[in-house]
Amino acid sequence: MAQEDVFKKLVSHCKEYGFVFPSSEIYDGLGAVYDYGQNGVELKNNIKQYWWQSMVLLHENIVGIDSAIFMHPTIWKASGHVDAFNDPLIDNRDSKKRYRADVLIEDQIAKYDDKINKEVAKAAKKYGDAFNEEEFRSTNARVLEHQAKRDALHERYTKAMNAGPDLDELRQIILDEEIVCPISGTKNWTEVRQFNLMFSTEMGSTADGAMKVYLRPETAQGIFVNYLNVQKTGRMKIPFGIAQIGKAFRNEIVARQFIFRMREFEQMEMEFFVRPGTEMEWFRKWKENRMKWHVALGMGEDNYRFHDHEKLAHYANAATDIEFRFPFGFKELEGIHSRTDFDLGNHQNLSGRKLQYFDPETGESYVPYCVETSIGVDRMFLAVLSHSYREETLENGEKRTVLSLPAPLAPVKAAVLPLIKKDGLPEFAQKVMDELKYDFNCQYDEKDSIGKRYRRQDAIGTPFCITVDHDSLSDGCVTVRDRDTMQQQRVPVAGLRAMLDGKVNLNNLLRKL
Numbered sequence: 001m002a003q004e005d006v007f008k009k010l011v012s013h014c015k016e017y018g019f020v021f022p023s024s025e026i027y028d029g030l031g032a033v034y035d036y037g038q039n040g041v042e043l044k045n046n047i048k049q050y051w052w053q054s055m056v057l058l059h060e061n062i063v064g065i066d067s068a069i070f071m072h073p074t075i076w077k078a079s080g081h082v083d084a085f086n087d088p089l090i091d092n093r094d095s096k097k098r099y100r101a102d103v104l105i106e107d108q109i110a111k112y113d114d115k116i117n118k119e120v121a122k123a124a125k126k127y128g129d130a131f132n133e134e135e136f137r138s139t140n141a142r143v144l145e146h147q148a149k150r151d152a153l154h155e156r157y158t159k160a161m162n163a164g165p166d167l168d169e170l171r172q173i174i175l176d177e178e179i180v181c182p183i184s185g186t187k188n189w190t191e192v193r194q195f196n197l198m199f200s201t202e203m204g205s206t207a208d209g210a211m212k213v214y215l216r217p218e219t220a221q222g223i224f225v226n227y228l229n230v231q232k233t234g235r236m237k238i239p240f241g242i243a244q245i246g247k248a249f250r251n252e253i254v255a256r257q258f259i260f261r262m263r264e265f266e267q268m269e270m271e272f273f274v275r276p277g278t279e280m281e282w283f284r285k286w287k288e289n290r291m292k293w294h295v296a297l298g299m300g301e302d303n304y305r306f307h308d309h310e311k312l313a314h315y316a317n318a319a320t321d322i323e324f325r326f327p328f329g330f331k332e333l334e335g336i337h338s339r340t341d342f343d344l345g346n347h348q349n350l351s352g353r354k355l356q357y358f359d360p361e362t363g364e365s366y367v368p369y370c371v372e373t374s375i376g377v378d379r380m381f382l383a384v385l386s387h388s389y390r391e392e393t394l395e396n397g398e399k400r401t402v403l404s405l406p407a408p409l410a411p412v413k414a415a416v417l418p419l420i421k422k423d424g425l426p427e428f429a430q431k432v433m434d435e436l437k438y439d440f441n442c443q444y445d446e447k448d449s450i451g452k453r454y455r456r457q458d459a460i461g462t463p464f465c466i467t468v469d470h471d472s473l474s475d476g477c478v479t480v481r482d483r484d485t486m487q488q489q490r491v492p493v494a495g496l497r498a499m500l501d502g503k504v505n506l507n508n509l510l511r512k513l
């Protein structure tokens, strides 16, 4: 199945099985805003818990906070978001649709790449085993022509983005490349304008006295402005970290790809404060640590890669993304930045409060440097779901859709199913529920055939189905079916808890770190 089709199916699967609903759906939805349903919220909570515990439980020198979404507006001046958190936008006059100028150009670059790849694929098919891709790419006239156009465009685009960006030049590129609006098909473009991504609102009762405040576009600033509070009250010694999970808001111009880019989303951020001069060492350690966290989930090392930034933001002296292989290609899942003393330094300047640390080891006071790890909960959710979703044809020809979620993240850990609705089986099954429900999120289901019930659980990624049959009443055993292998084994009810615990407990993941 083509990756695009997989993605479409995944989106409808999310809705059909209570993972993700479009927000305000009965009013036709709200762009790039989504709600999590009964299964989605469980998966999301498990992801958050895995992250939180890996940070706060496993590191004695990392503590958590939960800061407010509203903050003093000067914070966003100090962080640079008021002046520089912009995207270049362009409108098509005919369709009245708005686009990100940089995205239109990047899509055009991708089109050249597609053309090249198609030529390569065609030739590979034609020449079979004798095909030498490297030679073909470096000699085929059509490939060379596309490559030259692509490289020239890429160079021009990078130069324009690095120059501010140069808005006139971005528009000129769009015109020269004859990029058309996908809706109207015309080249009737407006000027390119800068658009600030922060949502704002007013705080206070009267229009006169009201203060303009922003919905935070990242959670990190809540950590920076509490740096001193936490350091002092927690008697934290550098190096130490502060972790936070919370909502962030960005008025994204082009919101696409489901929950990959939302206007209201959730971040898991950790700011690690270090002695200036040691930040590169910590940057490397955190890169390694975070990759390990991802790989421990067992979704395949090949599906992750680092993308080191060549062009650094003004506040960073090193930056990398952990990219994941989404159905639409490798894309950023998490960012790791060495942010120097930019944030604390600016808050110190604008607030007039000293945000320094007295280092008892060196006898010096300094504004600490900071290494940040920042990952979107929703993007992580999409990574896990898209990797886990599959359609299988079974030996008997039947089809099943299964979510092979990492067991500790699954919304429901076990389903308890009496084979039939009588003969004391439901009562026995309820006892099994009572045995398990304090430790695991379990679901009881007695409706429909056992096959249908298995399918329903496969579709929401339940790792184990526990079936109670007539023999259970006499031998005290139940049949446990494994979601992935579909193999079944008889297990005494008394041994169920330990068996499940060994597979679905989050600790099993944490111990791998």
Ligand code: ATP
Pocket: 218, 250, 252, 259, 260, 261, 262, 263, 265, 266, 267, 332, 333, 334, 335, 374, 375, 376, 377, 378, 379, 380
């Ligand atoms: P992108 O380049 O994809 O816009 P970014 O570089 O602006 O992302 P950061 O500011 O580094 O992202 O934010 C850290 C993380 O927060 C990202 O790696 C991503 O997982 C998540 N994130 C950022 N913007 C969004 C969004 N609009 N919707 C969902 N998650 C987001």
